[in-house]
Amino acid sequence: MAVMTAMLSPTAVAAADTASPAPRAAATVTVPAGVTAGVAVFDRQTGTFTEQLNTTMQFRSASVVKLLIALDYLWKRGPAYEIPAGDRAQFNSMLRSSDDDAASDFWVRNGGGAIVDRMSRELKLDNTTRPPDGQDGMWGYSATTAADTVKVYRYLLDTAPATVRELIMGQLRQSTRCSTTDLFDQHFGIAGAFDRPWAVKQGWSGFGDRDDGTCPSDTSARGTEAADVDVTHPALHTTGTVGSGDRSIVVAFTLHPTGTSYGKAYTDIGRLTRSLNVPGAVRPTGTWFGTWSSGVNVRPGATTGNDALTQLPAGVEVLVGCQKEGQTVSVPPYTNQWWAYLPQYGGYVSNIYISSPDNQLPGVPLCRSER
Known part of the structure; x- marks a missing residue:
């Protein structure tokens, strides 16, 4: 010893x-x-x-x-x-x-x-x-x-x-x-x-x-x-x-x-x-939203044609940085052409899986064209 x-x-x-x-x-x-x-x-x-x-x-x-x-x-x-x-x-x-x-x-x-x-x-x-x-x-x-x-x-x-x-x-x-x-x-x-x-x-x-x-x-x-x-x-x-x-x-x-x-x-x-008081911390920019369903894919672009980067834990809350229009996704009886960019995942999910009453998320800015 x-x-x-x-x-x-x-x-x-x-x-x-x-x-x-x-x-x-x-x-x-x-x-x-x-x-x-x-x-x-x-x-x-x-x-x-x-x-x-x-x-x-x-x-x-x-x-x-x-x-x-x-x-x-x-x-x-x-x-x-x-x-x-x-x-x-x-x-x-x-x-x-x-x-x-x-x-x-x-x-x-x-x-x-x-x-x-x-x-x-x-x-x-x-x-x-x-x-x-x-x-x-x-x-x-x-x-x-x-x-x-x-x-x-x-x-x-x-x-x-x-x-x-x-x-x-x-x-x-x-x-x-x-x-x-x-x-x-x-x-x-x-x-x-x-x-x-x-x-x-x-x-x-x-x-x-x-x-x-x-x-x-x-x-x-x-x-x-x-x-x-x-x-x-x-x-x-x-x-x-x-x-x-x-x-x-x-x-x-x-x-x-x-x-x-x-x-x-x-x-x-x-x-x-x-909620914690953490000196020196930098908090990410965006708005937190709940999600629904399991096996929700995070993709590199606003389309299902891209292979998934990962999948969200079922029902997890996510930070949305911006949103843009992309491929229309259907989960009957709903359809949605808007996609949310998740900066902490480096990819997009269809807004159809975001817990919000509207297709376009309220208060979330549009993504810049290069996003």
């Missing part, structure tokens, strides 16, 4: 000890009806929290624990932190695309629950725990809190060796829209609420098979529950940094009513995240 001790300086311990003062009532956070949330926003420029809500409440971590898996892996490889070629692709995919298979490989090879024990001890995490006895193989059964997750990011950004910081944060800055293993659309929360620069590590659990057409066809289920926390309700988490120089650390853990669809949870955590 000598390498681990050397990596964690007294400064890191001090930062960790001051990262979670007593929670106060959140000033601006809006929690949608039926949602349980643990939220923290830390402004690194002023050294203060701008939002805190249930910061010490434990949630099952889902894929957020991959941050600890990655840190532990690098800790064992210090001080050079060189990743063998055979591991590099898995390491990157685990962080960038939330690759479950890669996480499971590192988890087994490096001691399972002992990973969480080591990182909790070294980073002074107060309420982050390993999976329960008999379920050690399920890394997502680990439990954590918003306060502890802020500590992890503060360590990465303020104290970790530059190589470690770049190896992890560099991948989070390149988060892919679709996850590798189950192909869920993972650009919710932070990634949907704010313009770049941002870096994210997301988590989701309890939505079963991906059955709403968010990415190319796949039916891999995701099961990541913890023993001593709520394991019944669907969970959706967004964590990371926002703004130039990673100014703000943003963490939002959420639980949703049983039976909540992925698209509804995606929309709810988006609304919660957009």
Whole structure:
């Protein structure tokens, strides 16, 4: 353990000890009806929290624990932190695309629950725990809190060796829209609420098979529950940094009513995240609208003749930047020739799938000819 001790300086311990003062009532956070949330926003420029809500409440971590898996892996490889070629692709995919298979490989090879024990001890995490006895193989059964997750990011950004910081944060800055293993659309929360620069590590659990057409066809289920926390309700988490120089650390853990669809949870955590006071954040321009139907294609042009870029989670709320006329789409008894440009997807959807009474969306400008 000598390498681990050397990596964690007294400064890191001090930062960790001051990262979670007593929670106060959140000033601006809006929690949608039926949602349980643990939220923290830390402004690194002023050294203060701008939002805190249930910061010490434990949630099952889902894929957020991959941050600890990655840190532990690098800790064992210090001080050079060189990743063998055979591991590099898995390491990157685990962080960038939330690759479950890669996480499971590192988890087994490096001691399972002992990973969480080591990182909790070294980073002074107060309420982050390993999976329960008999379920050690399920890394997502680990439990954590918003306060502890802020500590992890503060360590990465303020104290970790530059190589470690770049190896992890560099991948989070390149988060892919679709996850590798189950192909869920993972650009919710932070990634949907704010313009770049941002870096994210997301988590989701309890939505079963991906059955709403968010990415190319796949039916891999995701099961990541913890023993001593709520394991019944669907969970959706967004964590990371926002703004130039990673100014703000943003963490939002959420639980949703049983039976909540992925698209509804995606929309709810988006609304919660957009309500937060996040210093340094740049909010995208446009108007938010609801959608209906499943498997709605996002296309590079205003025509069905283009191959789909991706598909929307069923019933998700989307940001519309502009609109223009294109190919007429029919969903009897309705027809619509207007198409909405979604800047966060880089493509168009037919307005027939936008929840609005008129074919042309009210208050949305026309797209410039080059769009």
